[in-house]
Amino acid sequence: MRLILVLALALLSAPALAETRVPESRAEISLSFAPLVRDAAPAVVNIYARRVVAARRSPFADDPFFGEFFRDFGQSQPRVQNSLGSGVILSDDGIVVSNYHVIGEATDIRVVLNDRREYSASVLLSDEQSDLAILQLEGAADMPHLALRDSDTVEVGELALAIGNPFGVGQTVSSGIVSGLARSGLATGNLRGYFIQTDAPINPGNSGGALIDIEGRLIGINTSILTRSGGSNGIGFAIPASLVAQFVTQARDGQDRFLRPWAGINGQAVDADLSDSLGLARPGGVVISELEPLSPFAAAGLAVGDVIAAVDGQPVNTPAEMIYRMSVRGIGARVAVDYVRAGRPAEARVTLIAPPDEPPREELVLGREALFEGLRLARLNPALRDELGLEAGEGVIVLDPGAAGARIGLRAGDILQAVGRYGIERPADVARTLRQASGRVALQVLRGNRRVALRFRV
Numbered sequence: 001m002r003l004i005l006v007l008a009l010a011l012l013s014a015p016a017l018a019e020t021r022v023p024e025s026r027a028e029i030s031l032s033f034a035p036l037v038r039d040a041a042p043a044v045v046n047i048y049a050r051r052v053v054a055a056r057r058s059p060f061a062d063d064p065f066f067g068e069f070f071r072d073f074g075q076s077q078p079r080v081q082n083s084l085g086s087g088v089i090l091s092d093d094g095i096v097v098s099n100y101h102v103i104g105e106a107t108d109i110r111v112v113l114n115d116r117r118e119y120s121a122s123v124l125l126s127d128e129q130s131d132l133a134i135l136q137l138e139g140a141a142d143m144p145h146l147a148l149r150d151s152d153t154v155e156v157g158e159l160a161l162a163i164g165n166p167f168g169v170g171q172t173v174s175s176g177i178v179s180g181l182a183r184s185g186l187a188t189g190n191l192r193g194y195f196i197q198t199d200a201p202i203n204p205g206n207s208g209g210a211l212i213d214i215e216g217r218l219i220g221i222n223t224s225i226l227t228r229s230g231g232s233n234g235i236g237f238a239i240p241a242s243l244v245a246q247f248v249t250q251a252r253d254g255q256d257r258f259l260r261p262w263a264g265i266n267g268q269a270v271d272a273d274l275s276d277s278l279g280l281a282r283p284g285g286v287v288i289s290e291l292e293p294l295s296p297f298a299a300a301g302l303a304v305g306d307v308i309a310a311v312d313g314q315p316v317n318t319p320a321e322m323i324y325r326m327s328v329r330g331i332g333a334r335v336a337v338d339y340v341r342a343g344r345p346a347e348a349r350v351t352l353i354a355p356p357d358e359p360p361r362e363e364l365v366l367g368r369e370a371l372f373e374g375l376r377l378a379r380l381n382p383a384l385r386d387e388l389g390l391e392a393g394e395g396v397i398v399l400d401p402g403a404a405g406a407r408i409g410l411r412a413g414d415i416l417q418a419v420g421r422y423g424i425e426r427p428a429d430v431a432r433t434l435r436q437a438s439g440r441v442a443l444q445v446l447r448g449n450r451r452v453a454l455r456f457r458v
Helices: 002-013 026-030 036-043 239-252 270-280 318-329 382-388 402-407 427-436
Strands: 044-053 081-088 095-099 106-110 118-127 131-137 160-162 172-183 197-200 210-212 219-226 237-239 267-271 286-291 305-309 336-340 344-351 376-379 394-401 415-419 441-447 450-457
Touching: 036 044, 036 160, 036 210, 044 095, 081 160, 081 219, 095 267, 106 131, 118 239, 131 239, 160 219, 197 219, 210 267, 219 239, 237 239, 239 318, 305 318, 318 336, 376 427, 394 427, 415 427
Parallel strands: none
Antiparallel strands: 044 081, 044 106, 081 095, 095 131, 106 118, 118 131, 160 172, 160 210, 172 197, 197 237, 210 219, 219 237, 267 286, 286 305, 305 336, 336 344, 376 394, 394 415, 415 441, 441 450
């Protein structure tokens, strides 16, 4: 009897626990997403992009012998290619975010709002690697837009809605949950990054559309699906809103391409086998395998063999995840880096920098006196690698092979390593060794991950 009395008093002293409330709307009675969609949908747009695709190259175009015979064979006219995708308005003056693969290299971009208004758009900033692009609607004002949510506050299990234009059928909403975070192993085409995973159905045409939470805030930009059939299998990926915010900031600052902070390190994820050899209690982090002299991590005291565990308090378990953490902070930020050295935890403060333009590029164009007139070369450095989208590499790169270089098979992007038996370190070395060449000569070239020998006679 006494226990019952105590429970009764406890309930009377905590009226909030027993409080009942009458539903205030029909939506609350039916548990509908309709009010949320009604507010968010006007900020999600359809994007129609048109690009001119170059004529298909002959497979013999770079062959020094057959190229002459097949020069005019199978030539086709450039053709117009149309693409359809989605986008999200982020400001009242018409800033729109979409995927690079929706608008990349487009010559004409048309944006259609939910209320059927149409605007022409121009690209302010784009980045193929992140698969993001920032657009500006021409003549736009007082536009509906979505607020961005800090991606680090998103949790697995949250309700999420995907809004876009799948298969071009018109604006469509699908629901699901956030089914995973820190997905950084995905690689689709040139897309490398860090993603939010959702089971909200995403299909072709949803690219660039919104993934929102139950408060109508943007948590990600839908970008790809994991599928074997071409349709949604319940595993979709969205680019986090925190990275989108950094893109918008750089676009408003006048950048036309995304500038990532430069780490100056090569590293790999620490798995179970590697963690044992490093003396770690559990797998995790990124172990530094190479460290460039100008790296800000080297300046902060880190060394080869150290294991980077966290950036600004957020754990990092892959190189892509570490670059993401740096990218959302931006160039000039000073971040705390937790790392492990010889089994002991340590911390450093690292100032994030742009890729340095050092050593000097020493760009050189060979003249008439050279074997390959018009061949344009430069010395690779971090800034040039970033501009060309190269992850690594040292030496002399071909910026333009010129007519004579193209005839023996040289291509833009080739890295020259040797002329005959002479090694190459700087552009001037190429000019000097070519002047001394005689008889049959071979150019040793690194093309992607392949080593190629291009032979010619002087």
